[in-house]
Amino acid sequence: MKIAILPGDGIGTEIMAEAVKVLGCLDLRFEMEEAKVGGAAYEAHGHPLPPATLALAKAADAVLFGAVGDWKYDKLDRPLRPEQAILGLRKNLELFANFRPAICYEELTHASTLKPEIVAGLDLLIIRELTGDIYFGQPRGRRASPDGAFAGADEAFDTMRYSRPEIERIAHVAFQAARKRNKKVLSVDKANVLETFQFWRDVVTEVHAQYPDVALEHMYVDNAAMQLVKDPKRLDVIVTGNMFGDILSDEAAMLTGSIGMLPSASLNAKNQGLYEPSHGSAPDIAGKGVANPLATILSAAMMLRFSLNQEAAAQRIEAAVKAVLAQGLRTGDIYSEGTRKVGTREMGDAVVAALKAQG
Ligand SMILES: NC(=O)c1ccc[n+]([C@@H]2O[C@H](COP(=O)([O-])OP(=O)(O)OC[C@H]3O[C@@H](n4cnc5c(N)ncnc54)[C@H](O)[C@@H]3O)[C@@H](O)[C@H]2O)c1
Numbered sequence: 001m002k003i004a005i006l007p008g009d010g011i012g013t014e015i016m017a018e019a020v021k022v023l024g025c026l027d028l029r030f031e032m033e034e035a036k037v038g039g040a041a042y043e044a045h046g047h048p049l050p051p052a053t054l055a056l057a058k059a060a061d062a063v064l065f066g067a068v069g070d071w072k073y074d075k076l077d078r079p080l081r082p083e084q085a086i087l088g089l090r091k092n093l094e095l096f097a098n099f100r101p102a103i104c105y106e107e108l109t110h111a112s113t114l115k116p117e118i119v120a121g122l123d124l125l126i127i128r129e130l131t132g133d134i135y136f137g138q139p140r141g142r143r144a145s146p147d148g149a150f151a152g153a154d155e156a157f158d159t160m161r162y163s164r165p166e167i168e169r170i171a172h173v174a175f176q177a178a179r180k181r182n183k184k185v186l187s188v189d190k191a192n193v194l195e196t197f198q199f200w201r202d203v204v205t206e207v208h209a210q211y212p213d214v215a216l217e218h219m220y221v222d223n224a225a226m227q228l229v230k231d232p233k234r235l236d237v238i239v240t241g242n243m244f245g246d247i248l249s250d251e252a253a254m255l256t257g258s259i260g261m262l263p264s265a266s267l268n269a270k271n272q273g274l275y276e277p278s279h280g281s282a283p284d285i286a287g288k289g290v291a292n293p294l295a296t297i298l299s300a301a302m303m304l305r306f307s308l309n310q311e312a313a314a315q316r317i318e319a320a321v322k323a324v325l326a327q328g329l330r331t332g333d334i335y336s337e338g339t340r341k342v343g344t345r346e347m348g349d350a351v352v353a354a355l356k357a358q359g
C-alpha cells in the first residue's frame with residue numbers, strides 16, 4: 001500500500017506530522033512517500049503542482065494532503081498560486097465526489113458557538129461535487145465589457161456549468177450513501193435563479209427514480225444555509241455543487257465545534273482518493289504549534305476505510321480520537337472551561353497513546 005504524503009504550506013506541515021505519527025503506530029505496512037505541493041513546491045520547483053508530485057499522487061493507492069496557501073502568494077499569476085495544486089489534483093485524478101462528514105462529538109457539544117441542544121448528536125454528511133461548476137467552467141477571464149450600461153469598462157467573468165453525466169454520477173453517490181444512513185437526501189441548489197441549478201434539480205430528480213427507498217428533498221442554498229444553523233439535526237445527506245458545497249461545509253464545520261474537526265475524502269470512480277482536512281493552511285496560526293490536527297488524523301482514518309480497505313484500523317483511530325477528547329484534551333480552537341489546552345504535537349501524541357492503550 002503506497003500513500004502519497006503532501007503536507008503543503010502553513011499548518012499543513014504541522015498537522016501532517018501528527019497524522020503520519022498516528023499511521024506509523026498502526027500494525028500495518030505502508031510505504032509513505034512525501035512530496036512538496038502548493039507554495040512549498042512553488043518555492044522549490046517554480047510550480048505549485050510539479051510533475052513529480054502529480055505522478056506520485058497518481059501512482060499511489062491514496063493521497064494524504066495537508067493544506068496549501070499563504071497570503072504572500074496572492075499576487076502571483078493564478079496558475080502559479082498554491083490553491084491551483086489542490087484544484088489540479090482533484091481534476092487530474094477525477095476526484096469528483098467529496099465527502100465532508102460533520103459529526104459533533106459528545107465531548108465537544110459545548111465547543112460549538114451554537115446552543116448545545118442544537119448540535120448535540122449531530123451527524124450529517126455533505127457530499128460536494130468537486131470537479132465541475134464555476135470552479136472549472138470556461139471561459140473565464142478579464143476583458144472590456146462588450147455591452148450593457150457599463151460597456152467598455154473593465155470586467156471579470158467566470159462560467160458556471162454542469163453536464164448531465166457530472167450531475168448523474170454525484171447524485172448516484174448521494175443516494176447510495178443515503179441508503180447506508182437514514183435514507184434521505186437534501187439536494188441544495190439555486191434553481192430559482194440559475195439555469196445550471198434548474199438543470200441540476202431536474203437531473204437529480206430523474207436519478208432519484210432509481211432510488212424509491214430514499215426520500216429526496218430540494219432546497220435553495222440560501223435557505224439551506226439558514227436551516228444548517230437553525231435545525232441541523234433535521235438534515236442527513238446533503239448533496240450540492242462545488243461552490244455551494246465549499247461554503248456550506250465551512251458553515252457545517254462550526255456545528256462540530258471547529259473547522260479543525262472536519263475531515264474529508266475526495267473519491268473518483270475507482271475509489272482512489274485524496275484525504276484532507278476541510279480547512280486551509282491557517283497562516284494566522286502557522287508555526288505556533290497550536291493547530292488542531294484531529295481533522296487530518298480523522299482524514300487518515302477515512303483513507304484507511306475508503307481507499308485502503310482497513311476498516312478496523314479506521315475505527316481504531318476514530319476511537320482513539322474520542323478517547324482523547326474524553327480525557328479533556330483540547331487544542332485552542334475547541335477549548336472550553338474545565339478542559340486542558342494542548343498544542344498540536346501533544347494532541348497527536350495523545351492519540352498515539354490512546355491507540356497503544358487499546359492493546
Ligand atoms: N484545501 C486547502 O488546501 C485549503 C482549504 C481552504 C483554504 N485554503 C487556503 O488557506 C489559506 C488560508 O485561508 P482561510 O484563512 O480562508 O481559511 P483557513 O481554513 O486556513 O482558516 C480559517 C480560520 O480557521 C482557523 N483554522 C483552520 N484550521 C485550523 C485548525 N486545524 N486548528 C485551529 N484553527 C484552524 C484559522 O486559524 C483561521 O482563523 C488561503 O490561502 C486559502 O486559499 C486551502
Ligand SMILES: CC(C)[C@H](C(=O)O)[C@@H](O)C(=O)O
Pocket residue numbers: 083086087246278280
Ligand atoms: C483552497 C480552495 C481551492 C478549496 C476550495 O475552494 O475547494 C478549499 O476552500 C476547500 O474547501 O477545499
Ligand SMILES: [Mg+2]
Pocket residue numbers: 246247250278
Ligand atoms: Mg473551502
